[in-house]
Each structure stands twice: as C-alpha cells, then as structure tokens.
Amino acid sequence: MSLTKLYFMFVRIGSMMIGGGYSMLPLLIRELVERHQIITEDELTDYMAVAQCTPGVIAINVATFVGYKVRRIKGAVIASLGVILVPMILIVLIAALLQSIAGYPIVQHIFAGIRIAVCALITASVYKLYRKTVVNPTTFSMFLLAFLLVAVGGVSPVFIVLGAAVVGLAWGGLKRC
Amino acid sequence: MLTFLFTLAILFVEFFKTGLFAVGGGLATIPFIREMGAAHGWITEAEIANIIAIAESTPGPIGVNTATYVGFKVAGIPGSVIATIGLVTPSVIIIILVAGAIRRYSDSHLIKSLFTSIRPAAIGLITAAGFSLLLVAIGVKADFLQFRFSADLYTLLKLGLYGVFLFFAFWKKTSRIHPLFFILTGGALGAILSL
Numbered sequence: 001m002s003l004t005k006l007y008f009m010f011v012r013i014g015s016m017m018i019g020g021g022y023s024m025l026p027l028l029i030r031e032l033v034e035r036h037q038i039i040t041e042d043e044l045t046d047y048m049a050v051a052q053c054t055p056g057v058i059a060i061n062v063a064t065f066v067g068y069k070v071r072r073i074k075g076a077v078i079a080s081l082g083v084i085l086v087p088m089i090l091i092v093l094i095a096a097l098l099q100s101i102a103g104y105p106i107v108q109h110i111f112a113g114i115r116i117a118v119c120a121l122i123t124a125s126v127y128k129l130y131r132k133t134v135v136n137p138t139t140f141s142m143f144l145l146a147f148l149l150v151a152v153g154g155v156s157p158v159f160i161v162l163g164a165a166v167v168g169l170a171w172g173g174l175k176r177c
Numbered sequence: 178m179l180t181f182l183f184t185l186a187i188l189f190v191e192f193f194k195t196g197l198f199a200v201g202g203g204l205a206t207i208p209f210i211r212e213m214g215a216a217h218g219w220i221t222e223a224e225i226a227n228i229i230a231i232a233e234s235t236p237g238p239i240g241v242n243t244a245t246y247v248g249f250k251v252a253g254i255p256g257s258v259i260a261t262i263g264l265v266t267p268s269v270i271i272i273i274l275v276a277g278a279i280r281r282y283s284d285s286h287l288i289k290s291l292f293t294s295i296r297p298a299a300i301g302l303i304t305a306a307g308f309s310l311l312l313v314a315i316g317v318k319a320d321f322l323q324f325r326f327s328a329d330l331y332t333l334l335k336l337g338l339y340g341v342f343l344f345f346a347f348w349k350k351t352s353r354i355h356p357l358f359f360i361l362t363g364g365a366l367g368a369i370l371s372l
Contacts, residue, residue, distance in 0.1 A: 015236050050275060053292040056268030057240035058202040064272035073273055080269050084261055087237020091245040092257050094231055099250075106368055113367020115226040115314040116335055117359045120342030121233065122307045124352065125204060129300050139297040146301025150208065151309070157208040157302045161198045161295060168294025172287040 001038065001070050003078050009036060010063055010082030017059060017083075024059060038070055059083055142167070184252050185259045187217070192244050192263030200299045203232070203239025206264075207306040210243055219251050222313040229310075230363075233356045240264055315339060335372060338363075 013031055017024045025048065033041050044062075051061035060080050067079025101107050134143045142164060149155040195209040207225065214220040220228075225243075232242035241261055248260025315335040342359060345351040366372070 017236050017238065051272070052201065053296065054268075054271050054275065055198055055200045056196045056271065057199075057206075057238045057264065059238040060241070060265050060268040061272050064269045065276055068273055068276040076269055076273050076276070080265055084237070084241050084265060087235065087241050088245045088257060088261055090235050090237070091231070091242050092249050092254060094235065095246050095249040095257075098227075105371075109367045109371050110364040111223075111227050111230075111367065112314075112335075112372035113338075113363040113365070113370070114230045114360050115223065115310075115363070116338050116367075116372075117342050117363025118226050118230045118233070119307065119311045119314045120339055120346045121356050121359055122204065122229070122303075122310065123343055124346035126300065126303050126307055127347075129201065129204075129303070133296045133300055139293065142294055142297040143301040143304075146298035147305050148301075150302055150305035156212055158194065158198050160298055160302055161200065164295045164298035165291060168291040169287060171294060172290025175286075175290065 001036075003071060003074060006067060006070055006075055007078050007082045010067070010079045011085050013063075014059075014083040015086035017087075024062075028062065032066060039066055043069075181252065185255060188248055188251060188256055188260045189263040191217075192248070192260045193266055195240075195244075196264040196267040199240065200295055201303070203243075204303050204307075205299055206240040206243055207310070208302040210247065211306055211309065213247070217251075220247055222310055226310050226314055230360050234360050311339070331372065334370065338366065 009031070013027065016027055025044075028044055029041060032039050033044060039047075047062050047065040048058070051058045051065070054061060060083060063079040063083045064076040067075035067077070069075070071078070130143070134140050146160045146164065149160060150157060191209075191213050195206050195213075199205040199209055207229070210220065210225055211222065214222065214225065228243050228246045229239065231246070232239040235242060241264065244260040244264040245257045248256035248258070250256075252259070316332045342363070345354070346359065
C-alpha cells in the first residue's frame with residue numbers, strides 16, 4: 001500500500017471518528033479489517049488493548065500500529081498525521097467562531113447548560129472505567145490515593161503516574177522473588 | 178517574535194508531557210490540561226468542560242481536539258499545530274518501540290504489574306479532574322473547607338439537572354444514546370433557564 005493511500009485512508013477514519021476510545025472500534029473494524037483488509041480483527045483487538053494501557057491518545061496509538069505494520073516508521077508517522085487532519089481543521093474553525101461569539105449572554109447560558117450535561121457524561125464514562133479496573137483492595141487503594149493526592153493535596157498528575165509506575169514495578173519485582 | 182517562539186516551545190513541551198503521561202485515552206488528558214491552566218493561565222475549568230462538549234460532538238480523538246483548541250487559543254493556528262504535534266509525538270514513538278515486540282510485551286509479568294498499578298491511579302486522576310469540573314459547572318466554590326454556594330437557587334437547580342442527566346446516562350434504556358444528544362439538550366436547557 002502506498003503512503004498516499006495510507007494517509008487518505010486515515011484522513012477518512014479521522015473525519016468519521018466521534019467519541020474516541022472503544023466507540024471507534026466498529027468504525028476501525030469496518031474500514032481496516034473489512035474494507036481494506038490490512039489487519040485482522042484479532043490484530044486490531046491486540047492493538048486496542050496495548051493502546052489502552054500505553055500513554056497517549058488511543059486513536060493515535062492504533063493509527064501508529066497499523067501504519068507501522070504497513071510501511072514501518074514512515075507509515076506510522078503518515079497514518080498518525082492523517083488521523084489528526086480533519087479534527088484539527090474543524091476545531092480551529094470552531095475555536096475561532098467561539099472566540100467571536102463567547103461574549104453574548106445567550107452563548108454563556110447555553111454553555112452553562114452544556115457543562116452540566118458533560119459532567120454527567122464524564123461521570124458515566126469514568127464509572128465504566130472504574131468498574132473495569134478497580135476490582136480488588138489493591139487497585140482500590142491505588143485509585144483512592146491518586147484521587148486524594150490530586151483533589152485534596154494538589155499534587156501534579158505527572159508524579160502520580162510516575163509514583164504508580166514505581167509501585168507497580170516494585171510490586172511485580174517482589175512477587176517474582 | 179522571540180516571545181511567540183518561546184510560547185510555542187512551552188506549548189510543545191506541555192502537550193508532549195500530556196501525551197507521555199496520560200494513560201487510558203481522551204479523558205486522561207483532562208488532569209494535565211487542568212494543571213496547564215493553573216500553571217500558565219491558558220484555560221479555565223469552565224472552558225475545559227466546554228471543550229469536552231465540543232470534542233464529544235465533533236470527529237476526532239478528545240485529546241487531539243483539546244490540544245488543538247488550547248493551542249489555537251494561546252497562539253493561533255501555529256499554536257494549534259504545535260500543541261497537537263506535541264501531544265501525538267510520544268504516542269508515535271512509544272508505539273513504534275513496542276510494535277515490534279507486541280506479544281512479548283503483553284505477556285511480560287513486570288509490564289502487567291506496571292499497568293495494574295498505573296490504571297487505577299489514572300482513573301483516580303480522572304475522577305479528581307471530573308469532580309472539580311462538576312464543582313465549577315454547578316457553581317460551587319472549589320474550596321474544600323468553605324463550601325460557598327455562588328447563587329444558592331441556581332446551584333440547587335444545576336445540581337438537580339446534573340442528577341437528571343446522570344440518571345439518563347446510567348439508565349440502560351437511554352445510556353446508549355449519543356453524547357451529542359445530551360449536549361444539545363444541555364445547551365437548550367441552559368438557554369431556556371438562563372443558567
């Protein structure tokens with residue numbers, strides 16, 4: 001597959017992807033597995049699993065994986081650039097529009113309402129993640145500690161992630177001994 | 178000109194950091210964006226909630242949408258490009274590194290232990306960020322010691338509205354409805370009730 005074709009394939013995917021995370025799985029199956037047949041469904045599931053637990057935006061991680069499989073490093077970069085093109089253009093347009101209308105009271109009322117709806121959506125998404133991941137006292141204490149350190153202690157999220165990584169590595173090392 | 182280049186450099190570094198440490202997808206970037214807002218004054222908590230609404234209703238990963246928005250606000254179109262590239266770069270590098278060794282990678286005992294520890298902590302981070310967004314959205318001062326209700330009646334009204342949305346987001350019959358529908362309803366109610 002040529003780099004140009006790879007690029008436009010991911011431009012297309014980026015322009016149809018709404019929501020992110022697992023909500024893009026059906027779209028990726030349709031485009032990559034069924035339509036272009038460049039990866040199998042099993043491979044896609046593997047990619048998604050690794051993308052979930054490595055840092056960064058999940059969609060970018062998956063695009064990098066697929067691009068890498070097709071054309072190594074060049075493919076990885078091209079696929080990732082393809083995914084972000086349309087979303088970037090749209091957001092720049094929306095941001096420019098918003099800056100010129102943000103002062104109107106009606107716009108502020110609308111966004112005040114939207115913020116409440118968004119908080120409910122976030123609560124529901126976080127709860128789903130929580131139920132999948134926090135399954136025993138160990139994971140619960142990691143969750144609670146991270147929450148309290150940020151919410152009450154004001155600790156930087158960077159240190160929380162690094163700290164959790166150290167705990168995880170130490171725990172894994174101890175269990176092996 | 179020099180200040181502008183300096184701003185772009187900071188944008189890149191901040192979003193590179195976000196891309197490197199935000200584990201678990203779009204929402205995981207929120208804690209880092211909040212920290213950025215506090216450190217550089219680029220963005221308020223209310224704006225973060227607005228962006229999430231926009232990101233949920235437009236195509237593209239939430240993290241990318243957020244980076245583009247913040248970058249644009251801080252330094253126009255060059256800012257939006259630099260911030261987004263900054264966010265994406267760590268992902269691309271890390272995945273290229275692990276792509277060759279995916280089987281060995283996912284079976285490693287140590288790596289498994291690493292992620293069973295990071296994931297719950299990452300969810301703790303997102304919960305804290307979501308909580309503070311909620312306080313802003315319903316108009317409660319985010320001071321833990323003195324809960325001050327800004328406009329008493331409105332806070333109760335907003336809290337009630339949040340409860341209603343929460344119910345529909347969790348109720349089996351409505352939880353699969355597209356987020357855009359929730360967002361549009363929220364906007365309409367905001368305009369009608371002058372929130």
